[in-house]
Amino acid sequence: MLKQQIQADMKSAMKAGDKDRLAVIRLIMAAIKQREVDERIELDDAQVLAVLDKMVKQRRDSIDQYTQAGRDDLANGERAEVEIIQTYLPAQLTESEIAACIDEAVETTGAAAMSDMGKVMGVLRPKIQGRADMGAVSALVKQRLGG
Incomplete structure (x- = not known):
């Protein structure tokens, strides 16, 4: 552990x-x-x-x-x-890996608008916690959902 x-x-x-x-x-x-x-x-x-x-x-x-x-x-x-x-956190994800995770989460949740952002972040957080700046990921999700 x-x-x-x-x-x-x-x-x-x-x-x-x-x-x-x-x-x-x-x-x-x-x-x-x-x-x-x-x-x-x-x-x-x-x-x-x-x-x-x-x-x-x-x-x-x-x-x-x-x-x-x-x-x-x-x-x-x-x-x-x-x-x-x-040093205790997993290796940080690259921008392309983060984009792929976002695409997968959007597809999984069927998100189409900003109102679906919570669903997308709920799917993303467990996958990338500690491996990416969640603030930056949130901004990318907003951008992807047209916010």
Whole structure:
């Protein structure tokens, strides 16, 4: 399981004295633990991926804000965290792979208008969670449905 891999990597980072990596892995474990406590469940790999995906999205938003404010030092710190978090995410999909997934989801759901976007995203999310920026995918779906 992904959670055990993250815990093993935390021990390795401790032994190696890699403080930056250890700090990020601790943030990941805290986010996972928080969700498990809040929902009183043990997260499976798909749910852990959703947590990691959310963490990457938050950091990308922070990078944008720091860059606009001229705080490149803080933006670089966030970029380093994104790189570490992404090591636990599956390989990112290419644009053509994302387009193929969208086409398949539109065909499966029979979507023809913007009102069908929820159906399309419902089919897409489990397939590409953690493998693509869901905000960008949403924009592509809107474009495909004529929005």
